[in-house]
Amino acid sequence: MAMTMSQKILASHAGKDKVVAGELIMADLDLVLGNDVTSPVAIKEFEKAGCNCVFNKDKIALVMDHFTPNKDIKAAEQTKIVREFANAKDITHYYDVGEMGVEHALLPEKGLVVAGDLVIGADSHTCTYGALGAFSTGVGSTDMAVGMAYGKAWFKVPSAIKFNLTGKLQKWVSGKDVILHIIGKIGVDGALYKSMEFTGDGVKNLTIDDRFTICNMAIEAGAKNGIFPVDEITLEYIKNHSTKKPVIFVADKDAVYDEVYNIDLSKIEPTVAFPHLPSNTRTFDKIGEIKIDQVVIGSCTNGRYSDFEAAAKILKGKKVAKGVRVLIIPATQKIFLDMATNGLTKIFVDAGCAVSTPTCGPCLGGHMGILAKGERSLATTNRNFVGRMGHPESEVYLCSPEVAAASAITGKITSPVGL
Amino acid sequence: MKITGKVIKYGDNVDTDVIIPARYLNTSDPKELASHCMEDIDKTFVKRVQKGDIMVGGYNFGCGSSREHAPIAIKESGIACVIAKSFARIFYRNSINTGLAIVEYDGDINEGDMVEVNFDTGVIKNLTTGVEGTFPPFPEFLKNIIGKGGLLPSMKNN
Ligand code: SF4
Numbered sequence: 033m034a035m036t037m038s039q040k041i042l043a044s045h046a047g048k049d050k051v052v053a054g055e056l057i058m059a060d061l062d063l064v065l066g067n068d069v070t071s072p073v074a075i076k077e078f079e080k081a082g083c084n085c086v087f088n089k090d091k092i093a094l095v096m097d098h099f100t101p102n103k104d105i106k107a108a109e110q111t112k113i114v115r116e117f118a119n120a121k122d123i124t125h126y127y128d129v130g131e132m133g134v135e136h137a138l139l140p141e142k143g144l145v146v147a148g149d150l151v152i153g154a155d156s157h158t159c160t161y162g163a164l165g166a167f168s169t170g171v172g173s174t175d176m177a178v179g180m181a182y183g184k185a186w187f188k189v190p191s192a193i194k195f196n197l198t199g200k201l202q203k204w205v206s207g208k209d210v211i212l213h214i215i216g217k218i219g220v221d222g223a224l225y226k227s228m229e230f231t232g233d234g235v236k237n238l239t240i241d242d243r244f245t246i247c248n249m250a251i252e253a254g255a256k257n258g259i260f261p262v263d264e265i266t267l268e269y270i271k272n273h274s275t276k277k278p279v280i281f282v283a284d285k286d287a288v289y290d291e292v293y294n295i296d297l298s299k300i301e302p303t304v305a306f307p308h309l310p311s312n313t314r315t316f317d318k319i320g321e322i323k324i325d326q327v328v329i330g331s332c333t334n335g336r337y338s339d340f341e342a343a344a345k346i347l348k349g350k351k352v353a354k355g356v357r358v359l360i361i362p363a364t365q366k367i368f369l370d371m372a373t374n375g376l377t378k379i380f381v382d383a384g385c386a387v388s389t390p391t392c393g394p395c396l397g398g399h400m401g402i403l404a405k406g407e408r409s410l411a412t413t414n415r416n417f418v419g420r421m422g423h424p425e426s427e428v429y430l431c432s433p434e435v436a437a438a439s440a441i442t443g444k445i446t447s448p449v450g451l
Numbered sequence: 452m453k454i455t456g457k458v459i460k461y462g463d464n465v466d467t468d469v470i471i472p473a474r475y476l477n478t479s480d481p482k483e484l485a486s487h488c489m490e491d492i493d494k495t496f497v498k499r500v501q502k503g504d505i506m507v508g509g510y511n512f513g514c515g516s517s518r519e520h521a522p523i524a525i526k527e528s529g530i531a532c533v534i535a536k537s538f539a540r541i542f543y544r545n546s547i548n549t550g551l552a553i554v555e556y557d558g559d560i561n562e563g564d565m566v567e568v569n570f571d572t573g574v575i576k577n578l579t580t581g582v583e584g585t586f587p588p589f590p591e592f593l594k595n596i597i598g599k600g601g602l603l604p605s606m607k608n609n
Pocket residue numbers: 097098134135136155157331332333391392395396413414
C-alpha cells in the first residue's frame with residue numbers, strides 16, 4: 033500500500049518497508065526532548081525504573097524554558113533536578129539561562145533537527161519541526177523517560193489529512209493566519225490522532241518561519257504531527273543551521289488521505305482566535321471593538337526574528353496605547369541579540385514595550401505578564417484556554433505579530449491592513 | 452477487572468490547563484497536583500471527589516499540553532477511571548503509560564449516576580438508568596504495556 037510522508041518516516045525508523053494506518057510500532061528516535069516542567073517527572077520515572085545510562089548523550093535535549101529564569105523556589109527546585117541529571121549523564125544539549133531559548137525555536141536554530149528525523153518531545157508543540165520535513169510529536173514524561181533510556185518510542189501509525197495549498201499570502205498576512213484559518217475550519221479535534229500533511233504549489237510561497245508557525249499549531253487541531261515537504265527553502269535553512277545530513281521522504285503519489293482540503297493562500301485574511309478555544313476564529317469583518325490590557329509577542333509559535341521584524345515595521349516611530357502593557361519576548365538568545373544589533377530593540381523600547389530575556393513566561397500563565405481577573409490579552413501564542421495566561425476569568429485572544437503590533441498602538445484589536 | 456463508581460461529569464474539550472493549571476506545574480508532587488485538580492472549571496471537585504469515582508467527559512478529553520501532571524492529578528485525586536467520547540492523543544498515551552484507566556464510550560451518562568465498567572468484557576452498565584453499552588478493548592500491544600505495570604517496566608522486560 034502507498035504511504036504518506038509521515039508513514040514513510042515512521043516505517044524507516046521502525047526498520048520496516050511498509051506500515052499502515054492503525055498499526056502499532058516501536059521505532060528508533062533521533063532526538064528526545066524535555067523541558068523544566070516535564071523533565072523532572074521523566075527523570076523520576078527514569079530513576080524509579082532503575083535506569084542508569086541514557087541511550088545516547090548527544091541525542092537528548094533538555095531546555096529550561098517554561099518558568100525560567102526561575103520564577104520561584106519551587107521552579108528553582110525543578111530546574112535543579114534537571115541540571116543535576118544533565119551533569120551526571122553528561123548531556124550535550126542542556127540549555128539553561130544565558131543560552132536557552134523556547135525549545136521549539138531553539139532546537140531548529142541549533143541544528144538539532146533535520147529533514148527525515150524522528151523526534152519525540154515531552155511538550156505538545158514538538159510538532160513544530162514538521163516544518164523541516166521531520167516527523168516530530170509531543171508525548172508525556174514516561175515516554176520521554178523510555179526515550180532517554182532506550183532511544184525508542186511506540187507509535188500508532190496515523191492516517192493523514194492533506195492540505196493542498198495554492199496561491200500566495202497577501203501583505204500583512206502570515207503563517208499564523210493560515211493555521212488559525214485552518215483550525216477555525218476543522219475544529220480543535222478536526223485532525224485528532226492524524227497527520228496534517230501540507231503540500232501543493234503554494235508551499236514555495238511560505239517562508240520557513242511561516243511553516244514553523246503552521247506546524248507548531250497542528251496540535252491545536254488535535255493532530256499527531258504536521259509536516260511540510262522538503263524543498264530548496266528547507267534545505268537552505270538546514271544547511272545554514274546544521275551539520276547533520278537531511279534525509280528526504282516524499283509521500284507516494286497514490287497515498288490515501290482521509291480528507292483533502294484545498295486552501296487558497298491569497299484568500300486568507302488576518303484572523304484572530306477568541307476565547308476560549310483556538311478554533312473560535314474570526315476575521316476583522318466580525319470582530320468589532322475589543323479593548324485590550326496587554327499584548328504579548330513571543331512564544332514557540334511567533335517568537336522568531338521575522339516575527340519581531342514584522343512587528344517593528346508597524347511600531348517604528350509609534351507609541352503603544354496608554355494603559356496597554358506590551359511584552360516582547362524573543363524566543364532565543366540569538367534572536368535577542370540580532371534584535372539589539374539591528375535596532376529592533378530600540379524601536380520597541382522607544383514605543384513603550386518591555387523587552388525580555390527568552391522564556392515561555394506568560395504563554396502558559398507562568399510568570400512575566402500574568403493577567404488579573406477580567407483582563408484581556410492579545411497574544412501571538414498558541415492557546416487561549418480558560419486561565420491560560422492568569423486568572424480563570426481573564427481572556428486570551430490569539431493572533432499574528434502583525435495584528436498584535438497594530439493593536440498595541442490602538443489599544444483595541446486592530447487589523448494591520450491599511451494602517 | 453471491574454469497577455463501580457459514582458459519576459462526576461464535564462463537557463467537551465476538557466483541556467489540560469483546566470485539569471491542572473500551568474501555574475501549579477512548578478511542582479511534580481502528585482498530592483499537591485491533585486489538590487488543584489479541575490479548580491478552574493470546578494472549584495468543588497477536590498472537595499466532593501471520593502476514592503473510586505468515575506470522571507466522565509465529552510469529545511476531545513485532555514486536549515492541550517503534554518503534561519503528564521494531568522493524568523497524575525486525576526489519578527491521585529481518587530478517580531478510578533475516565534470515560535469520554537474521545538480523548539486527545541497525548542492524554543490517551545500518557546494515561547496508558549502511567550496506568551490511569553480510560554475508556555472511550557459515547558453513551559449517555561449523567562452526573563451522579565452509578566456506573567460499572569468491566570475491562571475484561573468491554574461492557575459498561577449504567578446502574579442508575581439501566582442502559583448498557585460496550586467499548587473497544589485495548590489492542591494486545593497496549594494490553595501488554597498496561598499488564599506489565601506501565602511503559603518503563605514493559606520495556607525492561609524486553
Ligand atoms: S512558548 Fe508556550 S506553547 Fe511554546 S513551549 Fe513554551 S509554554 Fe509551550
